[in-house]
Amino acid sequence: MARAGELTTSHGMVPTPAFMPVGSQGTVKTLSPADLRSTGVDIILGNAYHLFLRPGIQVVEGLGGIHRFTGWDGPILTDSGGYQVFSLAALRHVDDKGIAFRSHIDGTEYFLAPEIAIEVQEGLGADIIMTLDECHRHDLDEASTREAMERTHRWAIRCLNSHRRSDQALYAIVQGGTSMTLRRESARFLTALGFPGYAIGGLSIGEPKALMWTLIEEVVALLPADRPRYLMGVGAPDDIIRAVARGVDLFDSALPTRVARHGGVYTNAGRFNLRNAEYRLSDRPLDQSCDCYTCRTFPVAYLHHLFKCEEMLAYRLATLHNVRFMVCLMAQVRSSLSAGSFDSFKKEFLDRYQPSDEQVRITQKQKWLETRSRQNASG
RNA sequence: GGAGGGGUGCCGGAGUGGUUAAUCGGAGCAGACUGUAAAUCUGCCGCCUGAAAUGGCUGCGGAGGUUCGAAUCCUCCCCCCUCCA
Helix, strand or coil, rough: CCCCCEECCCCCEECCCEEEEEEECCCCCCHHHCCCHHHHHHCEEEHHHHHCCCCCCCHHCCCHHHHHHHHCCCCCECCHHHHHHHCCCHHHEEEEEEEEEEEECCCCCECCCCCHHHHHHHHHHHCCEEEECCCCCCCCHHHHHHHHHHHHHHHHHHHHHCCCCCEEEEEECCCCCCHHHHHHHHHHHHHHHHHHHHHHHEEECCCCHHHHHHHHHHHHHHHHCCCCCCCCCCCCCHHHHHHHCCCCCCCCCCCCHHHHCEEEECCEEEECCCCCHHCCCCCCCCCCCCCCCHHHEEHHHHHHHHHHCCCCCHHHHHHHHHHHHHHHHHHHHHHHHHHCHHHHHHEEEEEEEECCCCHHHHHHHHHHHHHHHHHHCCC
16 A cells, blocks of 8 residues: 655655645745755645735746745755635635635635635645635534535636646645545546646544544546645644555655644654743753754754743754654655665654653653652752 | 722732632733645633542631621721822
C-alpha cells in the first residue's frame, strides 16, 4: 500500500510521501524562505481565498506571481478556498453558482465560483492548484452530503474546463463526508475525469479516527495508481504515518506550525509543551537527534523562557524545529519505503511516539516523583 | 498637630448586611488545536483530604462588638497616601 514516488513541478521535484507546511497568506508563519530552505522543505501551501482578499490577485500577479512575490522559488500548491467554506461557515452562502463570502477582514461581500477559483490560482501561479470544493461539517445528513458532493463534482468539471495554464497541475478533491458509498462514488466520478492528481478532502474535522482510516482506504483503492494522492489537512505525525501506510503521498496541515507557536514541539518521543514548568531548568537540547538550528543552539530552558515571555523568537524557533521534524520524518518514511522496511519503521515510530497507556502511567509517576524531589530540594 | 482618603486572595482591583471561598484582569498551573479569521482558545487557580465528587479548615489590616447572618454596620488600635500647619 505505502509507496514512494516523485512529483515533478515547474519549480522542482518533490519526493513523496511529502508534507507541505501551510502558508495561507504567502508565508509559513514566522519563517522566512531562507528559514524554510534550512528545514529542507520541498513544497509549501498557499491559499487562494486569503491572497484573493489581501493583497489581491492583481498585486501578486503584477509583481510576477506568487514565487516572486513571496521569495519562495520552490514548488507551491495553492488551495482553492474550499476549506474556507467550512471554516468560515458563518460568513458564507453556497449554491450551485458558487460561494458568496463575506470577508472575515472587513465584511465586504465577494463571490467565488469554480471559474474564479481557477482564475485566481492561475494569477497566483502556483505549481499545483486545487479545484473548488464544498467542504462541510462531518455530521451532515446523507442527503445534504450527497448534494454537496455532487456540487463539488460539477464544480470540478467547471474548474477543469476553465483551466488554461499548462505549467500548473490541477488536482481534484474527493468529497462525500463520512459516507462510504458517497466517498466511493466521488472517487470514481473524479477519476473518470482524468485529473493529474487527487486529493481527499473533508476529513479529520471531527469524525471518529477509525472511520477516517476506513474511508481513506476505500478511496485510495479507487484512485489511479499513477497519480499522486493528497490527504488534505492531515498533519499530526502519527496520522501521517498511518495515512502513508494506506497509500497517501502528499499532506498539508497548519498543525505543526500552529502547535509550535503555542509551545508544542514534536520529538521522536512524542509531543511536549515548552511552556510546562518542568522545562524551566532543562539544559538539554529540545531533541537530541534533531539537527535543526533550534536544537543545535539552545537549551530547552531558554526556549521555555522565551515562551513564558511571549517573545517572538519563541514562535520562530519552535516552528523551525517542528517543520524540520516533519521534513525528517518524511525523509525517514521515504528511505524506509525504498529499503522495504516501512512497516517496522511505522511500528517503531508509533510505539515511541504514542506509548501505551501503561507506559504513560509510568512516565507520569516518574514526572511526579521528580517534581516532588525538586520541590523538596528547593524548599 | 489638623483635615480628608485608603488598607480585599501571589499582584492589580471590584464588592458596602445574606444567593461570597469572595466579580474581573494579570501572574501561576495544565489542556486543546489537523486544506491557518489562531503569537488563539479552554479549564484550574486560599489551605488540608481526594483520581474526582464530597468533606473539613481558614478568610477581606488587628482586636472587640451589633445581628439569625458581617469584607460590608459600630468601637478602639495599627499602617499607608494627599493636603494644611
